[in-house]
Amino acid sequence: MLRYLLRRLALSLPALLGLVLLTFVLSRVVPGDPAAALAGDAATPAQIAEIRAQYGLDRPLAEQALIHLKQVVQGDFGRSIFSGRPVAEEILQRLPATLELTFAALLLATLIGIPLGLIAAMNHNGLIDHLVRLMSVGGLAIASFWLAIMLQLVFSMELDILPLRGRLDVALGSPPRLTGFLMLDTLLAGRLDMFLSACRHLVLPAVTLALPGIATIARFTRSGVLETLQKDFVLYARAAGYGRVRLAAIYVLRNAVTVTVTQIGLLFGALISGAVAVEAVFDWPGLGTYAVQAILAADYKALLAVTLVVGVVYAVVNVLVDLAQALIDPRIAGAGR
């Protein structure tokens, strides 16, 4: 298993290296002059040229790419050319918010998607099955920014039961920042009022982000269960007189869920990158809004760092998925030997 893990990790490195170089080139060939953005509204060409030299933006692209790669390997993302602060520091401020939202959405998607898929498959071609399939198509087709606004209008404006935006009620202040995960920090500070406020603020963004995930997981679980139901061991279990619930929950689901686990892993990465629209509508101060602000300001250092962080998260989650699959089905780890 250890060799398997090391092999998976080793395979991720070239992908990340490619990502660093590709995003660097892309960020520098798109229109927009970071030096002009940094110099500000009233800057003269001489001031812009001075900033360009100061940040090495006047050097050949290949030289800039090599310097960038060297800095990244050393864990140095440089300073945001817009705010003047270390990019790593800014990302560490934003990352927990995105992870908190993504974990919540993934949890919702898994807890709702797997039972839905299972129930739909167990009622193959029945009313519930049709409803779940309809919901799956809808969940994938609805644009998240539209859904976000609709949820705001219904639950915040009409019913007035959930907050519209942000992570916490401003009247409560902020807990001391220990982890950046607000749910955790509020509890560590012993502030139940803040914790409840943080939970309430999380609901609408998490539901918006989770909906396509619920649809994906339900679909894959459904097809996995349907396939497993055709297997001989299920026929045997039925013949042996196992009850429907026991059969589904214990025997069928475990065998059917391998593909779903892969999807959950891929979904995690997709949710992080898909959080951009949701974060923007709900003013969720995560990596998504940070990336949008970096794009608007031509802050290429920030943009490169965000892309790399998302890439690393993807890579790590992929390795974890591989491991989970190997644990569920040990044949997978052995197959590559």
Next chain:
Amino acid sequence: MRQLLRSALLALAPSLALVGAAGAQQRPLVWGDTLPATLDPHAVFDVPSQFVLLNAYDGLYRYQGNPPKLVPWLAESHTASPDGLTWEFTLREGAKFHDGSAITAEDVVWSFRRLLAMNRAPAAAFTPVLKAEGVTATGPRTVRFTLSKPYAPFLSAIPLVAVVNPRLVTPNIKEGDWGNAWLAANDAGSGAYRIDPATYQARVSLDMDRFPGHFLGWGHVPKPIEQVRARPVMETSTRVLALLRGEIDATDSYLPTDQVERVEKNPKTRVAKDESMRVFMIRMNNKKPPFDSKDARLCFAHAFNYQGFNEVILKGLVVRNGGPNPNNLWGNPTDLKPYAYDLKLAKEHCDKARAAGAPLGREVEIHVQTELDQTVQAAQMYQADLKKVGVNLKIVPNTWAGITGATGQAQTTPDMWVHWVSTYFVDPENWIGQMYDSQFHGTWKASAWYGNPRVDDLLRAARTSLDQAERQKLYAEATAIVVADSPDIWVYNTLNLRGLARRVQGYQFSPVGSGGEIRLMWLEN
């Protein structure tokens, strides 16, 4: 397990009491406008940075009211030598920084030297005429500026510069950065509000508390606002909903015109409408054909439906502005006649330009700022009208940074682009001076690449004259020539639209800072 649960509940018990207590305190003012990327007042100068400048810092002079009036601030008075080269400011007594230390002439000198050494945007108004050694303290309360040449807008630009506390910044200087990285997220000011660096998140949240020791005191408001929470809202729809729901007390000052009625109908909100000094314009790159032809430019000037855009799309919430300077600023000719929408006349000019060889058959690109709806709407309307005179306009989505980054050279500057010119300082130099004097070519403001030696002479003479009547005459003549040459399309002067909660009282608009000076406000319960 039961023991664990009991311990957890006991630990959380004090916070349960706070749930009720929070409601008893006055809710802080929640400001929903954009925050700057950095809190360093010498590093950037744009519209959002004015919020920090006005609330956390003080300058020697400040603009107040509308029309904006320059009033003494940290300085109690100033004198200027007859040749306009020496300016001396006397500081008022008793002004203190947030750490309690007194503001001295040396602090002012250090702040200006820092500004000039960092040489970022706020320095642009000073670097052509002022060197670091030209700023000196001639006494504990007097600061002297010696300019290399006369510069009439010098006093108008003084409010751009915040006085920072060198005792806080100096220990945090790293690698010769003048403390820029530290000040980007910290406070070294004397303003009416103190920044809380512990809770600051760049472009996400800024918490400020009232500074009781502010030199102007607090007797001017019945009950000062104690806490300010700046929480920018990215999406327009969320911003409006958040105001209607009471989650924020103020939107930005670009409230979409189609939302005005909605905000006004809500019993808890209102819209503050103030004539500003922010000119909306469509630029033409005068160095690129067909815009090097005056007839082509006149064709474009007559093909824009000013009334349709101002009255229908923007619901009459703006004022037609026919020249580069805002209508409500001095320096405009009294008989300035704006261009009118006249497709027949436009076609005649286009035909003339074509006959003279102007390539009006080529696709003309207009760059819009995608995140600002009005720039897109203007381009879409223009596209339809230009088609009627045989011009094919292509709309190119872009960003502010993307466009301004391309205006450094004529060949990379877009054919056309849409933007506003806001008030950085109140002087025609801020508009016509920096937009149409060819010495500014390469800056975004001068991105029309207009060149007229007579206009250059007039603008340079106006810049160096200290005689206000003469300056008025020079700017009026320059404006008349520029408008006749039609280098750009000037559309309207902005009516500043800011959604406000009705509990916000004392809001006072000024074109500099767009009404973001919290010191003047109070909250009704």
